[in-house]
Amino acid sequence: MSRESAPDVVIEPLGDSALLLRFGAGLDAVANARVHAALHTLHAAGLPGVVDLVPAYATLALHYRPEVWTDANGRVPWRNVAAAVRVIFRTPPEPAPRDDAIIEVPVCYGGAFGADLDALAAHAKLDIADVVARHTAATYRVAMIGFAPGFPYLFGLDPALHMPRRASPRTRVPAGSVAIGGAQTGIYPAELPGGWHLIGQTPLVLFDAKGDPPSRLAPGDRVRFVAIDAQRFDELSHA
């Protein structure tokens, strides 16, 4: 496997038409912040023939059109793209300018809205009220969006609420379900299969292909959950 390094970033091919840039490993907020900074830098750089930039936890993919990256020396496209990326990262990327605004996500916890809340409370050896208090106390960061359009993976879950994924995934998780999988919390933007523990549901529409932007949350955004009751859930659902 060929790899090319620039300061603090390892560049490796992801097939014929993408590069993977590695900024660290694991579920690490520092590496993830570097991914978001790199996303911002690459977006601003506007390299030709780049069709998608995809941030993940500690890595970022740059999808490109190889035919745009030929050169007279006959060097293959991926080396040309990697060289251009190295030049960009010769200056370490500035942290992405962040909107410090916190996006509030209303959640109706438990009951029919969160079928696994009791199981989570039992696993965590906490009262239901304490689980909700801890889940709503934290400020989260959108580490990445993936799995399905608009599904945010959030960093910042209270360690007392970590719980391994369900042994058998559900075939249908209701849209808007707020869930916990391992050390992470996230929100199902549509009815999907899923193996996370469902603790509540938001009436917010997280993804609308016709919206601008289509996704309510973007990588790097800050999020807080706010507890609401069933009546408020109904009001907001019809808002």
Next chain:
Amino acid sequence: MNVEVVKPGLLSTLQDRGRHGAAMLGVGTAGAMDDVALRLANALAGNGADAAALEITLIGPRLRFDAATTIALAGAGFHAQIGGDPVPMWQAVAVERGAVLDIGTARHGARAYLAIAGGFLVDATLGSASTDVNARLGGHVLKAGDRLTAGAPTVRKDASPRWSLDPRPWFDADAAHSIRLIRGTHFDALDAASRRALFEREFLIGNESNRVGFRLEGPALALGTPIEMVSEPLATGTLQLPPGGQPIALMVEHPTVGGYPRIGQVAAVDLPRLAQRRPGESVRFEEIDLAATQTRYLERERALDELIDAIRERLSA
């Protein structure tokens, strides 16, 4: 003009060259599984490369045309006919007002593209006409009674040319031919027997295969040492290895990120060939390096551009 769907076929969807720019929001590319056949069908119908065409899978639809137009079929070999007269593939075909096109069953290969002069008109979703069946984005899987709208033809619509393309360099559904594969990021983490098996043994395409991915059934592959990994970006053609040891070749509707080891990457030039295989057919991988596969990709793109230019010239002559 309109095209009425009398019978939808097994899985008929409108597709273009895919959706880009929203992958960071979890939106996949979707688009045609065989992008070469899509482009050639469009060229033969007198369209630009970005026009939307109908992707037809294994069993074709029955369609009624409410005005005269030109169509072209390219890709898997289907028995198509209008009123009992065979409709040849890989060429422009004039159809009359009221004609009913019956596309039948594929004889070889899995997917063909029906392009219509002027292209099918679709309200773009996030910049693309493609149908993402799994993510439910864009259009839907065609059903009886649907009406498709086509744009205004840009070439003469009154004559079928007397020539057709030789599909051989552009279409290959022969399962005896190997599919070229680049080593993936985690190839070296496979145990020695699995590294050999990947390139020496035969895999069967599982019945659960679809536009998201092809499940490959064969020798169970295993890692020599476990890998601690979190979700990382994926690409079309990525060969993922879930814990069960049966790899999945990701196709156009793959999720944007995933957490399984990436043991290989199908060469871009061979993605259309893999897309033409059916569940139950076999796959053998042959190793290629990235420099070679990018060189072949550039050669193919040059040749395809030249061919499409030549088609355009002949159609306007």
